Amino acid sequence: MNSADRLKRHRNARRGVTMLVALVLLAMFCGCDRGHEAPESAPLQIFVASSLTEVFEAFEAMYEASNPGVDVVISAAGSQTLRLQIEEGAPADVFVSANMRHLQALVETGHLDDERHFASNALVGIVEGGNPLEISRFEDLVRAQRLVVGGPEVPVGSYTEMMFERVAVANPGLAAELRQRIVSRERNVRQVRAKVELGEADAAFVYRSDALNFEGVEMVAIPEAFQVRASYGLGLASQLKGERRARVEDFVALTMSAQGDEVLREHGFERDVL
Template sequence: MTATAVLAAAALSLTACGGSSDSDDTSSSSSSSSGLSGEITVFAAASLTESFTALGTSFEAENPGTTVTFSFAASSALAEQINSGAPADVFASAATKNMDQVVDAGNASDPVTFANNTMEIAVPADNPAKVDSLDDLTDKDTKVVLCAEDVPCGVSARAVFDNAGITVTPVSNEVDVKSTLSKITLGEADAGVVYVTDVKAAGDKVTGVEIPDDVNASTAYPIATLKGSENAELAKAFEDYVLSDTGATQLESAGFAKP
């Protein structure tokens, strides 16, 4: 082979290598970007505070350039806010009733249940009132705190009492499950009935007393992208993330059950 031929072959070889590298870079860049950007606001039940905060962090990490902001409160209050025009992109409710209110008002459609939750008695870590069963909650000297009657955790707690055939008179009715739990961790109540996930999230601040399966109550958690969303693509992506295997795994680790 002549010197000219050798140089030509080398040039062709370098050109081929360069072309392959550019193609690989383009492919890599394309596959690492979701194409999602912007911000969304997620209205979520108070009992989802820890799990959804974690999900939001992991979602943002997997989708650089996105921001997920949360507003946590009682599902009943959130549904009322949405139907009153509050700007939000996704609604995750602790009860189908409150989601139905939003759907019926035309502000969402096709909600999907992503988790279930059940109830548990929570007492201060040292359990000063020695509560170890539902019957102990009927003692007039035991200060019991519950979620308000129209709040999902309050509805479920009272369903437990109905199932067990007991009457419990609370010393206060709180706006959501976190407020109820706070009364217990601060020692302002002897016991409360909250979600098993909230007992788990509280760690060593409280002690959980199990409720028998035959009288326990459960609630379903539906999620939906809201029709008023100004970033519907990102909102739907977050909804899908919650419904994904990754979302299910994180929710199960927080104590939620599969739907």
């Protein structure tokens, strides 16, 4: 090969490398421009507090039935866990939290650009099915030797602590006895309920929605003077736009409709603003 041929091959190789670098930079530029925005046809990603699992599974079925070709994916966990996932980049289109604090934090950081009241819930005590300790009133819960509650970082746990504080004002001895019986603090309300269902706890405090129509446990009412009602909030991802935002808004409209109200009531929730 003479020097001219070698020079020509060298120039062609350089052009190939230059084109490859240009394509890589173009791909990086396009990717940065889109951020975490999902393709228009990607499934709708709905993150919900674990206590709303069955509610949103019902909404999922309703929406997909009336919108063929649209896929809705429900991710349910403790509100604090979902908030952390969103902060770390999880592609949630909608976040429904069991308290407003986690929702407002994500609005402040720019992850969500919209927040609204979604539903309310009430606390109840629960005991094992069959009620072997014959606990029928709130005061009877001191018969439980193993009481389970949500952790302080979990909405149901913070609501339970507020309830204890109200009990302490009216009856400090009762509040102290109940606190002494706490053997476990769980990371979400479904784990709290499971402890009683599996016989690993005598009693627990959960949302009314987690005890209603559930055969594994029995409810114990909390007196109105001690009652703490949970306020659930809903927020939309800030990066939503165009057709995808319209589709997400359409799904949210279903959850906020008269049909949505009926689904909530069937599962022990209310729509009233607290």
